[in-house]
Amino acid sequence: MSTDRNIVLFDLFGVIARHQRPGAQERMAARCHAPTDAFTTAYWACRPPYDAGQQSAPEYWTAVLRSLSLSLDADTIEELRLADIDSWSRVDDRMVAYVQSLRDIAEVALLSNIPLDHADAFLIAQPWLRNLNHIAFSGKIKVAKPAPAAFHHCVVAMRAAPTDFLFVDDREENVSAAQAAGMNGHLFTDHDELAAVIDTWLPARRPTGK
Structure with a gap:
């Protein structure tokens, strides 16, 4: 079934934000x-x-x-x-800029495993997050990846179909769980590879002909 919803659903740590500070x-x-x-x-x-x-x-x-x-x-x-x-407060500035730029061509959302107090601090430090189409922090939605309910939350909250989503995460078990829930999935390794995947995924979903 074709759809006109194109939602890129990002993990936070290891994708947009850095992993825990060394030491x-x-x-x-x-x-x-x-x-x-x-x-x-x-x-x-x-x-x-x-x-x-x-x-x-x-x-x-x-x-x-x-x-x-x-x-x-x-x-x-x-x-x-x-x-x-x-x-856990550091971000990858290049990825932050890229995520924000995607809003011109797709809906952009976030699904992150993060405790409630960490989430509140992150939102204060990174106010651009509030410009995304949806934010799902595990500490706020009361379920963490890779539980199916975490992905179901995003589908319901955005009133979308699972196939509308491209889920991006740096952990294979989370990508596999998203795919089991019916989403498209990409295992993140770096910005350039992700940009190429998204550039291919979006045109492929645009209907051709009448």
Whole structure:
């Protein structure tokens, strides 16, 4: 079935935004007086409910510190929370410009796994995001990729069909999940390859003839 909706749905981290700042987890581990390896294991093991909006930041950091058998105090938790937000705050300026330029030829949306407080900070630091056609942050929609409900949210929110979307992510499991949900998918590696894919995808979807 042909469609006149062309929606490019972007992941955030690893595509438009940079991955976590190098050395950030080592510095947070040092603040806790914890071994880096143990801290990293706890940091990621406790992360899914936080990303999916099922835990607040204090609840997440309490779980991390408890798993490390460390004492808890509000000042430490707040320092870790702010350091964590800062560690995920960098963007790729070239990709930001490219994403914004696409709005002249397609609808542009965002689907990102990001905790609620991180999402709020990102929106303040990057106000251009509010110009996109839709923003779906996992901490706000209460579900994270690669769960099918994350992709379904975007389809319903944009009143579109899954086939209207080209989903762009740097993680293969997320692209595969989007494709299983009926979307087109592209595994992101760099700007130039993505631009070529989108340049091909958009003309291919324009009806020819009458």
